[in-house]
Amino acid sequence: MDSREYQFYFVGTPIGNFDEMTFRAVDILNSVDEIWCEDTIHSKPLLNHFKINKPLQSFHKYSDEKKVNECIEKLMNGKKIAYISDAGMPCISDPGLRLSRAMIENDIEFTVVSGACACINALIFSGFNTENFYFVGFLKEKAKEKQQQIEKVKNLECPLIFYSSVHNIEKDIKYLVENLGDRDCVVVRELTKLYESVLRGKLSKINLDNVKGEFAIVVDGVKLEPTKMPMIDYLKIKLDVLDYKDAIKETAKKYGVVKNQVYQLYLDNFKE
Numbered sequence: 255m256d257s258r259e260y261q262f263y264f265v266g267t268p269i270g271n272f273d274e275m276t277f278r279a280v281d282i283l284n285s286v287d288e289i290w291c292e293d294t295i296h297s298k299p300l301l302n303h304f305k306i307n308k309p310l311q312s313f314h315k316y317s318d319e320k321k322v323n324e325c326i327e328k329l330m331n332g333k334k335i336a337y338i339s340d341a342g343m344p345c346i347s348d349p350g351l352r353l354s355r356a357m358i359e360n361d362i363e364f365t366v367v368s369g370a371c372a373c374i375n376a377l378i379f380s381g382f383n384t385e386n387f388y389f390v391g392f393l394k395e396k397a398k399e400k401q402q403q404i405e406k407v408k409n410l411e412c413p414l415i416f417y418s419s420v421h422n423i424e425k426d427i428k429y430l431v432e433n434l435g436d437r438d439c440v441v442v443r444e445l446t447k448l449y450e451s452v453l454r455g456k457l458s459k460i461n462l463d464n465v466k467g468e469f470a471i472v473v474d475g476v477k478l479e480p481t482k483m484p485m486i487d488y489l490k491i492k493l494d495v496l497d498y499k500d501a502i503k504e505t506a507k508k509y510g511v512v513k514n515q516v517y518q519l520y521l522d523n524f525k526e
Contacts, residue, residue, distance in 0.1 A: 261329045261362055263336040264344040266369015270446035272303055274370045280304050282367055286334040296340050315349045322356050329362050343371045347391040372445050373415045376470035379452050380440040386412040404433045409491050411475040418469040431457045438474040443467045485509050
């Protein structure tokens with residue numbers, strides 16, 4: 255057991271194979287008063303497998319503010335609570351983020367119990383550069399929001415990681431081809447499960463026969479030609495993902511100019 259106790263725990267759970275469950279996660283879940291989760295029916299097989307018998311509360315994307323307040327009130331009255339997502343790390347494309355913010359706003363101590371994360375597994379499968387990457391998550395449902403989402407990332411040089419469901423994977427792939435171009439990609443299905451599969455190739459060539467399961471899509475970053483892009487535009491792209499010092503350094507290196515020149519460009523156009 256942990257030598258230090260917290261009031262609230264975000265606990266990572268397997269993304270597929272139950273053997274990914276850590277000893278620490280089992281200990282923590284056995285020690286708390288309640289376990290909150292996205293879907294009690296979905297979480298019960300995992301908890302039963304490890305003989306964890308604690309009261310369950312559902313907390314999903316449709317839960318209202320009363321549910322958040324209920325959690326805070328219980329913690330302030332001395333209860334210990336853990337939150338788990340349906341799979342992987344809480345708060346990553348997961349409603350647990352609202353609880354995280356509530357803990358911070360109410361000065362309640364919490365900790366994170368490490369576990370598997372599908373986007374990291376998928377990135378490693380890709381073989382693309384892992385020095386930097388951008389996690390996009392699920393594409394938005396509304397067309398305008400989706401377009402804003404893709405505009406923000408389409409010019410990044412680092413790999414882009416998307417999640418997709420069995421119901422959306424085909425239209426998501428089509429959308430990415432149309433809006434990112436026909437880039438190299440890796441599509442990973444059913445991570446760590448019996449039928450885990452990895453598809454590699456151009457986005458337009460991915461064969462999605464017998465579509466089942468949950469998907470992670472890793473799309474390689476754009477291959478920029480700096481001589482064809484104004485330096486100020488390149489600097490703006492870098493400032494979206496790096497602090498200003500690293501953005502200036504990378505821009506200077508890319509364009510073969512001294513850093514002071516780029517720094518002045520930054521001061522004239524982006525410094526508030």
